Amino acid sequence: MKISEAARKSGLSIDTIRFYEKSGLVPHVSRGVDGHRRFSPDTIDWLVLLASLRATGMPMRAMRAFAELYAQGDATIRARRQTLLDHAERLKTMQRDLDHCAALLDKKLGIYRDMLGE
Amino acid sequence: MKISEAARKSGLSIDTIRFYEKSGLVPHVSRGVDGHRRFSPDTIDWLVLLASLRATGMPMRAMRAFAELYAQGDATIRARRQTLLDHAERLKTMQRDLDHCAALLDKKLGIYRDMLGE
DNA sequence: ACTTGATCTGGAGTTGCTCCAGGACGCTAC
């Protein structure tokens, strides 16, 4: 399928997909006779995963390292698993940041409520 | 107190504090006779709030708007409350993103476990 | 007097996009 559909299905923008490919985050993107990119279902899955990793703050360096492992095939599965485990740890930290911020907002909102006498 | 202590207490870096001040996010920073910045306890509180907002992805534009309201005093409390309520909504969205990513990671990790036969 | 440590300023560099100009196809419609 073409890039617009890949963007729709992955939630990444067309520009971001091209940028990621250029940056080595998306291996094995072939071209049609028209010179346009063609995305396989596996590559779409990969883009979906990248979108999720990016939305949760994985740096591009780490995504590139992960992509290089992915491109090398099954021998790298342990390393890839470790990457995902590490990211899962980061998610927990972000979780705590969100909770902490939510608590602070509640506190501030309470102060505003008092000041407004409501 | 001075900038290094402000950095320690707020969790922002010294560079970020200077950058935020230059960008209009930190009103009313006075200077000592030595020309160095002096931070009041209120300003520290403000930096702590900024740090939390930034850690949870509030754009600088929004932080600047919020800072301008803050600088204008109590008449803007309703508007400021609205800003915080809006951000609390964003936190919920980020929460969902995190949960979604965690679920996806679990799924991928399950696949890896199967491939490794463990 | 001299080194150390903290601060200052202005500006360059980095990351991760995002947008745009200019150009090439292919399709429908006149």
Add this chain to the structure above:
DNA sequence: GTAGCGTCCTGGAGCAACTCCAGATCAAGT
């Protein structure tokens, strides 16, 4: 058959939010 769409391409500029650095100042300790 050519005019106008829509989608794609490339290379490069622009932007947000830092981050780092060079070069200068100045107070305090030895």
